[in-house]
Each structure stands twice: as C-alpha cells, then as structure tokens.
Amino acid sequence: MIEALEVSLGERSYPIYIGSGLLLRSELFVERMRGRDVLVVTDETVAPLYLARLRDSLSDFHVAELILPAGEGSKTLATATRVIDALVAHRCQRDATIVALGGGVVGDIAGFAAACYQRGIAWLQVPTSLLAQVDSSVGGKTGVNHAAGKNLIGAFHQPVAVVADFDTLATLEERELRAGLAEVVKYGVISDADFFAWLENHLTQLLSGESQALMHAIRRSCEIKADIVGGDERERGRRALLNFGHSFAHAIEKVAGYGNWRHGEAVSAGMCMAAELSRRMGLLDAAGGERIAALLQAAGLPIAASGLDPAQLKAAMGLDKKQLGGRLRLVLIEALGAARVTSDFPEPLLDEVLEDATAVRPGARSAGG
C-alpha cells in the first residue's frame, strides 16, 4: 500500500511516499541517494522501535547512526552541532545524506544540520509521528530553538524525499496522535471545506488507526500543504495561511511553559481562538465556528486555554516571529475552507477572545492540566 505525491518546487521538487510497510522498501531510499555515506539521526524513543528496519533498507550504504535524547529540549544549536560533529566523524562529503527518522523535533534538527553542513547536503525525512507526516515533512522548514523563542535559528532546506510510513503511528501515544489531528483539521479549515466534512465523518476511523482513513487524511493534508508551499516557498505571502491558530498556539506554549502542551494541542486551542475572533469580527458565521470547535473537541483536543493569563498570552503574541514590521498579523477565516492573513483586526476584540478563552470553566479540559 503506497501512494506518492510531489512537492513542486522547481529543481528542489521532491516526492512524498505515503503508505504501509515503507520502512522496509529500500528502493525508496536508494533512488534519492547521491553518495554512499549516510547518517541516520533518530531519538531514544524511536530508535528501539524502527531503527533496525531502516538499517536493513540501507544495507548497501556506509551508515553511521546518531541517537538523540527525545523531546523538544533537544532542539538546540548544541544538538545540531552534535549532528555536524557526527557528519565530520563519519568523514561525510557533500554527497552524503542525512536520514531523519522520527517526529518533528528530529526532523527539524537533522534538517537544519543538513542545511548547514558544507553549505547544504541532502536529507531524507522519515517522519514517524502524525504531526511530522502531515506538517513538518512538507515545506522544508528546519531549525532549532533559542532561549528567546522557538525556531529562531533555522533554514529553508527541502528534503530529497519523504517516506511517511503510517505503520509507525501504531506505537504513537494516543495523545500524540490526537495532537497531530489538529494540523489535519487545520488544512480543512483554511482551504478545503469538503475535506473538513470528510474529517467530521471519519474521525472514529482515524482515531482507531484505520489504514484507508489514515492514508486519505495524510495524503490530503500533504497535498494541501504542498500546494500552498509550492506557490510560496519562502513564506512571503500565502504560505502564512498555514500559521492559522499558530500565533495563539505559540503564546500558549510559551506561557504554559514549553513541554506542558503538545504543539498540536496548542494549535487546536489557537484555531478556536482565531475562529472566534473571526466570528466576532463578522467574518465567519456562528455555525462555522461551532463545527470547528466540535470536531476538535471530538478529537479529544482542547478548545480553550483555561487558566492561562490573558495578558501574558497577549504579550507573548507580541514577540511572535510572524510579525511584520512590528504589527501582529493573524490568519482569520471567512468560511470553512477560506482563510486570509491580516493585521487589520480590532484589538479590543482580540482582548475579549483572550479573556474568554482563558476563563476557568467547570469541566473545561485544559491540555496542560
């Protein structure tokens, strides 16, 4: 079971393979390698589960392995330097390839090291989380965190291929699977109302890991992201739509303390806040906002940020790197499937949304709590 789609970026175009049993299909890896030297970068969670399979598929290559501590805490310049040191120790030249086996964190670090080593070597992404399969594997954003903010140090560096084997989702914690679904829902909201409706109708199958449903959800998510990225690789325009919910989300993650909320959980709450702001501005009808919140809630995701301090959230949004020239830009929606980027919103309405979303309500689920 395999499907392929292409991310069209001229000479940087690359294929995404989606399916079952892909880790064992060495031809998917071999066809994109230029030289014989390969460094596999993975983490302590993923290595015992999937490294052996990948090793078998790479048996014709000269392979070194680097296993990083799992978690966002690894996403530092120091860790990226460890990857570079491993490339040096393995005597990798410009034709070497990094294979990133893991979730978004592993991909971000390994991709950034690939971007910097000898001014850019090839990397191949093997995303093992739903979030990485539908989000970080498309578009070439790589990077590490700085004490002052997430992803402040990074590069655009497209992989040579993505091999998304959804068998790896079987070992994913349920909380991680749900968090990944937040980004899947996002694609429906910002650009495809039919896909959103399909998600409403297939949530049960997705949560139980049914193959056909996963295949469709991952493929459609990658298609939508690939389409947007293909027209705006460097995020000068339309690509910013992919940040729907993210200005709120980054603030939530920061104020709650990094690691307390999963990124996808914060995106879920953030999307509800952005939708609510859109509704209060008269852009989105009430029914649309309700469907978004209902789907996310049914997926077991938070739809508010109960208990966080609204003033702190607002301050954290002010430092968000998606600002342009000092003015906060937000993605708002006009209807399911139609979004736009704007810095034209009434600040008092934003304040109201932040107040309401952080109010402590009996029974309200908070991701961090």
Add this chain to the structure above:
Amino acid sequence: MIEALEVSLGERSYPIYIGSGLLLRSELFVERMRGRDVLVVTDETVAPLYLARLRDSLSDFHVAELILPAGEGSKTLATATRVIDALVAHRCQRDATIVALGGGVVGDIAGFAAACYQRGIAWLQVPTSLLAQVDSSVGGKTGVNHAAGKNLIGAFHQPVAVVADFDTLATLEERELRAGLAEVVKYGVISDADFFAWLENHLTQLLSGESQALMHAIRRSCEIKADIVGGDERERGRRALLNFGHSFAHAIEKVAGYGNWRHGEAVSAGMCMAAELSRRMGLLDAAGGERIAALLQAAGLPIAASGLDPAQLKAAMGLDKKQLGGRLRLVLIEALGAARVTSDFPEPLLDEVLEDATAVRPGARSAGG
C-alpha cells in the same frame, strides 16, 4: 566615483556598487532595507576606522552594533550565535537587516547569522578588504569554521546589496592588499587572458592604490565571479572553477597552521602548484605557467610552499571538502583564461609538484617564514 553591476540570480539578484566615498552615500543603504531595524556587525580593527561613517549613513534607522574580535579565530559557531543573540536583544523581526562592515571573516559570520536567523533575513555587505571586495562579496557563500575544517558549517545566502568602497583599502595592511591581489589574478587565469595581461601592465598602479586601476580590477573581478556564480549558484558545475589553486591553498593553510599564511598567499602558491601540474600534464605551455608565477611574484606573493611537508599537504588535500564521492577534484588550466575541473590527473605528477613546491631553496620567499 561609482559604478554598479548586477549579480543575476533571479529573485536573489543584487547590485554591487564599487567606488570612492560610498560609505557616506546613505541612499545606497536605504534603498535595500525593508524594515527599520539594523544590526551592524564589524570587528575591532575596522570599527574605529569606518563605523562612524556608516553610522551617519544609517541615521534614519534603528541601529544596534556588534563589534567582534578581529581575525579568523572569530569564525566560529559561537561567534555566529553572538550575532543571533544581538538580533534577539535588538528585537529584530524578519524585516531586519544585518550590515556586515569588514573583511571576509566579518562577512562570512554575519552572512551566516543572517541566513539562520528566523530562517533568513536580509544582509548587506560592506567589504573593507580587497579580498572581500573581489571574492567574498559575490556569490553568497557564508559560514564558519569547525575544528575539523574551514567553512564546514555554512549556507548559501545572497546579500541584498554590496557596497564596495575602495577608500577603505587605504588603511589596509600592504600584506592584506597583496593577498587580495592573488584572487584578482585568479580571475584572469581561469577566464580572461586580456584581464591577466591588463594586470601585468597595471600592477604598479594597483599596489600604489591608484583609483582608476582599483576600480577596473575590482569591477572586472566581480563581473567574472558574478558571471560564473550566476550560472551555477550552488556550485554543482562551473562555479568550481573559482576554486583554482584552493585545494592546494587550504592544505597549505592547514599544514602551516591556520593564521600563519594569509588565505590569498596560500592561493597564490596553490595556483602556481595547480599551474605546474597542468604544465607537467601537457595541458598548459611553459610560457603560460611562467607568466602566472612572474605576476604573482611581482605582486610580492609566494609562488611555492618551501619547507612544508609534501606528505602532510597531500593528506590535507584528501580531506578537502571539494572532493566528490571520495575522489579529489582539481581545477587545471589549459591556457591563460581557460580552466577546467577534473579528477583525472596522474597521482605521481601531483606528488612531484608537491615535492618541488615544498623544497627549501635559497632565497625562496615563504609566506609563513
């Protein structure tokens, strides 16, 4: 006195302004800035000489300054991180601009920080050494050193403009001016026999800092490099010609101990070695080789690496990052103005060239000695 030329790289095209009094012409800086935030990166040698002039030209902007220790020793990931920290402290957003005021080292560090900060912000290069004006200012190579080798960590990141004010050469040490001339000579050798002949006839004017001669030498060097880079931004083919002499040069710098030879001095000796290999292979006639050596010697540059160990040099060349798939590639010349990249050369001839070039001869000048 000003001339402009364009480096043609599609949407990454940028102008190079060459002339006198340019540091004071604020319009050259203003036209390329997107936002108001500017970080000037310079070093302890250049700051007291030229920072005040630049500051005047940037008076309409919100400017922070970072002064690094001078010298190749600064070219580390730690220093690049200091630049990023300064951007954070200055609350720079994606529309900020780094202005790199200094020689190649400052440009390499500042350009790399610009490449990585928020996945790439604008940078404007103000090269103050001849080497930086004719070489590092064209082509977007940025980077820092790793303990295992020079420029192992880096990025291709084109500046938004280059302002090459040759007034700054007046305060350049004579040794640095001569070292810069090595790269100027290189352009003649690899691609323009007429320019080479012009250099033979105008060496005295160049060494005495005569404006018209400097203007022509810098402009023609930038033109040649821009032409080559424009056709091969990522060094997949013809751009490798610019490495003429450099495989030898990097080995000389490494074996002699970094800092003992100026880069341009090592390039001078390296070009003579590459020319001699070309001659022994029957590609280049003896007269061509003699003219190259004579011009470099007249410029006060070393034409051999007397006293270094040939076996060490050879080993150091084997680790050169310009290898592809483990096979050393060299730039050889067929005539003045005509070069080619090849891995097809007899190793015994290379050994002979290394032996001869390192022999200690009475009266031979060695840069390091």
